[in-house]
Amino acid sequence: MRLKDKVAIITGAGSGQGKAAAKIFAGQGARVVVAEMNEEAGRETAEEVTAAGGEAFFYKTDVSDEANVKALVEEVQNRFGSIDVLFNNAGIGFSARSRYKMASILETPLEDWNSILSINLNGAYLMSKHIIPVMIEQKRGSVINNSSLNGIIGVSGADAYTASKGGVVALTRVMAADYGKYNIRVNCICPGAINTPMIQEVLSDPEIAKNYEAGPLGRVGEPEEIAYAALFLASDEASYVTGLIMPVDGGWSTV
Template sequence: MTGKTALITGAARGIGLAAARKFLAEGWRVAMLDVLSDTLLEAVRELDRPDATLALEADVSDPAAVQAAVQKAHARFGRIHALVNNAGIAIFKPILEVSLEEWQRVMAVNLTGPFLMVQAVAPLMRDQGGGAIVNITSISGLRASTLRVAYGTSKAGLAHLTKQQAAELGDYGIRVNAVAPGPVDTAMAKAVHTPEIRADYHDHIPLNRYGLESELANAIFFLCGEQADYITGQVLCVDGGFDSTGIGLPTLRGQRRNS
């Protein structure tokens, strides 16, 4: 084991759990935080690494719960070398149907949560000489789409918060970057993306497929590691090229097929 520790929020499933597996495979210890206690405990049991894992039940939008969870992780492992702010929620509704309560909840988890987590972890990293933080934003924070007024806006805010954190924490040797996933084969995507939606995404992704959770985990681990020591304040799109393309890709593909 490397002796290094990562704290990952939203770690009970999806990208967070994939990231936990990646860090463990690379010899790190992992504190796994989630509000879904039963799902989290089951994930930790399946990992079967009691020596290197810690389950933390907490809501990232609750300041007291965040502070308590971070202190438990620090007490167990001694140091926190990396923080991955992955916890997030989405509400898919037309803009005129989103309630104030729904808007506020999405902002609380997706934007205030990473703010609070960094407020709690950064002093520990500062005192130990540095660390790495990765915020999980989204292509929805870079490209507007329907049904995502709260989600997309929260992720756009998180992309800027990443730069703000990088600018202010660099003096302490703390690097802060973001990963912006495109369409990924998560449980949520499988539940809400109809065959028609999936076909539309394929039409606009140069690599012509959804990403894998493990591919997002690889990018997260890279940004937390020594090979990324001079990278901070960046938003890395892991999206098969989705953010780079305009509206012409389906037509161009059709022309190629017909030529």
């Protein structure tokens, strides 16, 4: 029970990596807050966790809306009295191509640029802004930011997404420097291609799929493989780990 009695907020926990993390964290004893914009998906995750014997509740959350974020934090404090783990997982990517243009900066409309950054980068900022004061008062906490390989290497074709994820990496480093003195650890995961709804459409293209499978392990990853990395960073086993930028990509970024 590596997270026994710890309160963990997971944004974007309605699907993919966030849903996997909710289940795994709860299985390790955490009280999980499913912070998800999609009400149906969020409730489903919370119900699945509860049915498996874990503890979770759903709170409809738009991470780009500060008032909504503040209300979430207040609700969690009223329920549990503490917040031990924040997994800033919510984000939009290739699955949102019908709403936002994924392209070079020359082809990306300003409105789409701002919308992508408002969720992927501002969301991590707002959640951290309102939860870190709770952790400072407790003198403990673990923040895990979910970035992307796009945040640490140049990947053409989705420049707003890449800029947002690069911002998450930089934000992780400065937060780790700022809040370590309060026993708050801040780390970042950079997933490679993970088998989630976000990239299913992309993986349906054989040429793109072949590129993603070109790493040493020769395959795309599974959501649980990101969730277990987050579990380590959330747990006391990582008590001397902060400021880490951790690629979880099957070695793709090394070749």
